[in-house]
Amino acid sequence: MRCGQITSVHRDSKQKQRYHIDLEGEYAFTVHEDILVKYNLFKGTEVDEVFYLEVIVAEEKHKAFLAALRYIGIRPRTSSQLQSYLLEKGFEAQIAEEICRRCKEQGYINDEAFAKQWVDERLRLKPRSPYMLRMELQQRGVEKSIVEDAVKGVSREAELEAARALIEKKARRLQGPPTPEEERKLLSMLMRKGFSHAIVQQIRGELRQRSDG
Missing domain, CATH: 1.10.10 (Arc Repressor Mutant, subunit A)
Known part of the structure; x- marks a missing residue:
């Protein structure tokens, strides 16, 4: 029944903020307390088809x-x-x-705030290249312009620190300075993760300084 006079209103026994509405003695629909109050859905209120749909x-x-x-x-x-x-x-x-x-x-x-927070937290907790940060934000449906604004704030030094953090995490498992093969694998990992050529080259130099030392 969608029309008639509200004859009774019952609070749900489990969900206390929900109410069951009877029209002309028959159950008609259930609403949240906020809707009940907003539309004055109390005993005696007349309900027509248009009002019901609203x-x-x-x-x-x-x-x-x-x-x-x-x-x-x-x-x-x-x-x-x-x-x-x-x-x-x-x-x-x-x-x-x-x-x-x-x-x-x-x-x-707030997609702008989300993107900025995402970039900041990733760089601090789970180092990523700007390329990977772009991919992750785009996968979450953030507009390209917002993504670019968030990522362009990543400085070269921040990108370099992210690359170093990843290298250190992997290098801890090595015995002594990396061998040429281990170095190749470490640098390949950085390239796969989207770090720029300039960053990869700088890390290569740092790894070789470590080996020479």
């Missing part, structure tokens, strides 16, 4: 917004990740887009 859409948007907040609350996300998540949860594309826009407007989602 309430149901509002309830679906509210449900999507709460799902978005839970998802974002685990760790920072990009707008693309959030939209994909909502679609996977079964929300319509139009609602997913609207919720993403709302989250941006309210500051819950």
